[in-house]
Amino acid sequence: MIGVVPRFFYRLGQIMMFLGDVLKTLWHRPCRLELVLEQVWYVTLQSFPTTAMAGFFVGGIMTVQFAMQVNEFGAAAYLGGLSTSATFREVGPMLIAFMLSGKVGAFTSAELGTMKVTEQIDAIRCLGADPIQEVILPRFLGIIISSFFLLTGGLMLSVVGGATLGVLFAGINPQEYVRHIPTIMGWPSILSGIVKCLSYALVLATICTYMGYFTTGGAKGVGRAVVSTSVLTMVTIVVFDWGTSFLGQLMLSWFAIG
Amino acid sequence: MTTKQLIQNPFAFIGVLLIHTCRDARAFLTLVVQTLFQLVTHLPRKKETIQQLYFVANGSLWTIIFCVCFAAVVTMLESSFHMKLVIQNDSMVPGFASLLILRELGAIVTALLLTSRIGAGMAAEIGSMKVTEQIDALKMLGINPIRFLIVPRLIASTIGCVLLSIIANLVCIFAAMIVADQFLGYSNGMFLTAMRRFVDFQDIIFASIKAFCFGFVIPLVSCYFGFNCRTGADGVGRATTQSVVFASVAIIVLDFVLSYTFSYFY
Amino acid sequence: MIKYKNLVKSFGTRTVLKGIDLHIKAGEIVFILGTSGTGKSVLLKNTVGLLRPDSGEIWIDGENVSGYSEEQFLSIRKKCGMVFQHPALFDSLTIYENIAYGLRKHFSMAENEIERRVEQALSLVNLDNILSKRPGEISYGMQKRVSLARTVVLQPKVLLFDEPTTGLDPVTTNSINTLIQSLSRKLNTTSMVVSHDMQCALKIADHIVVLDQGQVVDQGTPKQLLESEVPLVRDFLEEARNQ
Incomplete structure (x- = not known):
């Protein structure tokens, strides 16, 4: 138990230094655009079904839960707005990001870890290239860009999922479901959703490239890297979720007063 | 299977995809049936099961408590935000939030965290056993790998998940109570009364x-x-990744099905 | 050509190299033998800056490289090519692109010149007709040879081999060993080979160094080694004779 705290700060420092290295490389020696676009295309294509499905079901679950409560108050008309807003601001980004950390994060750290343990990363250095520039940076940027798209796409589908379940479960017709969305969903909600998506994308990209790049110890090491990637990403996402919500609240009260 | 093939011959692509899916589903179901058979016909290995239970439950406890606390705080603040929007006051928040925690949040957050820790860990462990031919070695010794490896993990994970979700729910409610007391101005008594009603x-x-x-x-x-x-x-990396993805998707879908089913009993 | 002075490297609490003093002359084939885990690979990786020594000096071609930065090491890596234990080919690139990779990074070269050099390198390792294949589609032994070609194509002055024959069948082992010998002679390079294989060391090495627990226990020409009194060397010789 005692050893946990120093180890935590050691890890945190290492991750920060790694992130610094990546950003420095981005500033001084950016990688080729094709490499980034290739990654974006690859990641998006590969993970879209998963995130779409997750988004759809998350929207559905939220609607089912809200419908039971809202019906008690006879406020069924607000169902659409409520469940969409809750999904957008909170549950949606988080659960879809969990999904992505399993899919994209684990895959990337497995891929980079394999490259590391089979000495491909060393080979790149030996052949006169910078592995951070050639391998890490395209994946880092690609993951940020595509997980942002994937998260927003998942959120869109969560609205569809919510509306479908609203029709099937609560017996509200789609028009009515959609009509009250704008009354509850202001710009702040959308903005908070987008900020959340961005910050999760950054967390995901940093952690999975870091874990992959520092893998040691053969096939077992790759497995270990994947496990710690997904655990660490999830925990960090939960913390960031709280952080962004807290910041959002702060901003709201600021602007309300000012 | 590449994008190129998809564009060149979509029907063949879909066909191959379908065949692969059916084959994988069959293999998976066979494994499930075999495991259940072993579970029923043989006594589980006690020591291994307890070791696994320790790994599942004790190893994940702090991570889960930590995450669930944060999740509870966010849920409280968010539902207060929404309630104020719709019915201009947030007097229902304690009740609603505790309902949401018990019905959805506690179980699903626990399960998703377990997937990434335990699920990925098991896939990596068994995958590297497979790669280093330890599973073949077990078979050569006349030991059924399903009984030897899967059954203890299955029992441990099932018991562990139930225990952890109970603890997670408890901690989550406590955290929510503290938030309600500190930020939203509901005393603990008010929180519990509201909760009792819902x-x-x-x-x-x-x-x-x-x-x-x-x-x-x-x-x-x-x-x-x-x-x-x-x-x-x-291969090990791929197996681990796939197991995390499939287990998380399975959990979300299962959660949806269960929520839908339970909604008829309330 | 390469000189190590009192080289020390440790990982955490485990000291892997405990003060290595070695001198490798230009144009020689030097075999570094030792049991697993005695720091043979670590020695090679220190030479090209993939790992950095804790203390001690490394001199390559009259330059003290031990304090070099990553950028400064680029010129050293152009001079010293390393062949890894795993083939370490990039899975996403074709064989041609794999071999051309270093040429593109180190030199700015016209495409037809690159093509010529790649084909030349492949013929040196006795391979052809695989340019457009991917690493996954060819056998392990072929991958090893492609990896050799990828290093040789840069025309380095020093070749470092990290266990080039581990995990290969006797026939391929033999062909790789012959390849190492002929390449070194043909391209007039200095070669350092990390290996367990005393038999082939006796056959092709000019100089043999035996490491044990991070220290040099014996070194000399194959003839001198045959007379050695060090127990570990005797074990190795015994093993080689039995094969």
């Missing part, structure tokens, strides 16, 4: 049933991918 005992039972199902699915999916791991460092 929450029934069956909610706790249903939450445990959910956790039971999630805990049952995770090791089966992970062990399936672990057993079908291809050789090399590449």
Whole structure:
């Protein structure tokens, strides 16, 4: 138990230094655009079904839960707005990001870890290239860009999922479901959703490239890297979720007063 | 299977995809049936099961408590925000939030965290056993790998998930109570009274049933991918990734089905 | 050509190299033998800056490289090519692109010149007709040879081999060993080979160094080694004779 705290700060420092290295490389020696676009295309294509499905079901679950409560108050008309807003601001980004950390994060750290343990990363250095520039940076940027798209796409589908379940479960017709969305969903909600998506994308990209790049110890090491990637990403996402919500609240009260 | 093939011949692509899916589903179901058979016909290995239970439950406890606390804080603040929007006051928040925690949040956050820790861990462990031919070695010794490896993990994970979700629910409610007291101005007494009005005992039972199902699915999916791991460092990574993805999707879908089913009993 | 002075490297609490003093002359084939885990590979990786020594000096071609930065090491890596234990080919690139990779990074070269050099390198390792294949589609022994070609194509002055024959069948082992010998002679390079294989060391090495627990226990020409009194060397010789 005692050893946990120093180890935590050691890890945190290492991750920060790694992130610094990546950003420095981005500033001084950016990688080729094709490499980034290739990654974006690859990641998006590969993970879209998963995130779409997750988004759809998350929207559905939220609607089912809200419908039971809202019906008690006879406020069924607000169902659409409520469940969409809750999904957008909170549950949606988080659960879809969990999904992505399993899919994209684990895959990337497995891929980079394999490259590391089979000495491909060393080979790149030996052949006169910078592995951070050639391998890490395209994946880092690609993951940020595509997980942002994937998260927003998942959120869109969560609205569809919510509306479908609203029709099937609560017996509200789609028009009515959609009509009250704008009354509850202001710009702040959308903005908070987008900020959340961005910050999760950054967390995901940093952690999975870091874990992959520092893998040691053969096939077992790759497995270990994947496990710690997904655990660490999830925990960090939960913390960031709280952080962004807290910041959002702060901003709201600021602007309300000012 | 590449994008190029998809564009060149979509029908062949879909056909191949369908065949692959059916074959994988069959293999998975076979594994499930074999595991259940072994579970019923043989006594589980006690020591291994307890070791696994320690790994599942004790190893994940702090992570889960930590995450669930944060989740509870966010849920409280957010539902207060929404309630103020719709009915101009947030007097229902304690009740609603505790309902949401018990019905959804506690079980699903626990399960998703377990997937990434336990599920991925099991897939990596069994995958590297497969790669280093330890599973073949077990077979040569006349030991049934399903009984030896999967059954203890299945029991441990199921029990562990139920226990952890109960603890998670408890901690989550406590955290929510503290937030309500500190930020929203509801005393603990008000929180508990409101909660009493909304929450029934069956909610706790249903939450445990959910956790039971999630805990049952995770090791089966992970062990399936672990057993079908291809050789090399590449294969272990892939197996681990796939097991996390499939288990999380399975959990979300299962959660949806269970929520839908339970909604008829309230 | 390469000089190590009192080289020390440790990982955490485990000291792997405990003060290595070695001198490798230009144009020689030097075999570094030792049991697993005695720091043979670590020695090679220190030479090209993939790992950095804790203390001690490394001199390559009259330059003290031990304090070099990553950028400064680029010129050293152009001079010293390393062949890894795993083939370490990039899975996403074709064989042609794999071999051309270093040429593109180190030199700015016209495409037809690159093509010529790649084909030349492949013929040196006795391979052809695989340019457009991917690493996964060819056998392990072929991958090893492609990896050799990828290093040789840069025309380095020093070749470092990290266990080039581990995990290969006797026939391929033999062909790789012959390849190492002929390449070194043909391209007039200095070669350092990390290996367990005393038999082939006796056959092709000019100089043999035996490491044990991070220290040099014996070194000399194959003839001198045959007379050695060090127990570990005797074990190795015994093993080689039995094969």
